[in-house]
Amino acid sequence: MVKANPYARSAAKSSGIHWRRLVLWVVGLSIVAFAATVWVFREPIAGYGSVASAYSARVGCSCRFVAGRSLQDCTKDKLAGMEAVTLVEDIETKSVTARFPLVAEATATYREGYGCVLETWEG
Template sequence: MRIKFIVLAVVLAVLIGLALGPVRQMAADGEVVARAVAKTACSCIFVAGRTLEECRRDDPPGFDRADAWVDPAKKEVTASMFRLARASAQYRGAEGCLTD
C-alpha cells in the first residue's frame, strides 16, 4: 500500500514539473517584452518628446500585450506584462533611457 503512495507522489511531482516549465518560460518572455516596452516608450517620450499614446501606436506586434505608464517627475516609464513581469526604464540625460 505504501508503494502506491510513493509512486503517486513521484508521478504528481513529474506532472507539476512539466506544467511549471511553460509557466516559467512565459514569465521570462513577459519580462523581455516589459523591458522592451519600457525602454522604447521611455526613449520615445523623453528623447523624442512624444506622448505615450503616440509612442504606443508605433509599437511592433506583441508590445500591445504590455501595459505602460509614465512617471514624469522621475522621468521613468514602467511596463508590465499581465501584471506578472514588470520593468522600468529611466531617462538619464546623455545616457538616454536605461532599464532597471
C-alpha cells in the first residue's frame, strides 16, 4: 500500500496562496498607476471638462430653445470626443445644463433678444 504524502497537499495549498497574493499585488499596482495618471493629468482633464461642458450647454440650449428641436436630437450636435458630457434641460427656466462627470458643469439659459447665454463660470 502506498502512503499519501502529507506535504503534497500543503504545497498545492501554498501555490494557491501565492497566486492570490500575486493577483492582489497586480490589482493594487494597477489602482496606484491609475491614480498617479489621473493626478498627473488632472489640470488638462479639468480644463477639457469645463470647456466641453460650457460648449455643450451653449450648443444644446441653442438647439433646444432657438431651433426648437428635442434635447435628444440636440445630442447629435456634440463634437466627437464629447460622449461623456450629458445634457439636462429645464423647460421652466429655458436652460440646458451640461455635465462632465465628476469634473465640471455648465448651464446656458435662453434670454429673449440675446439667445442662449452661459451662466458665469470659472474656466
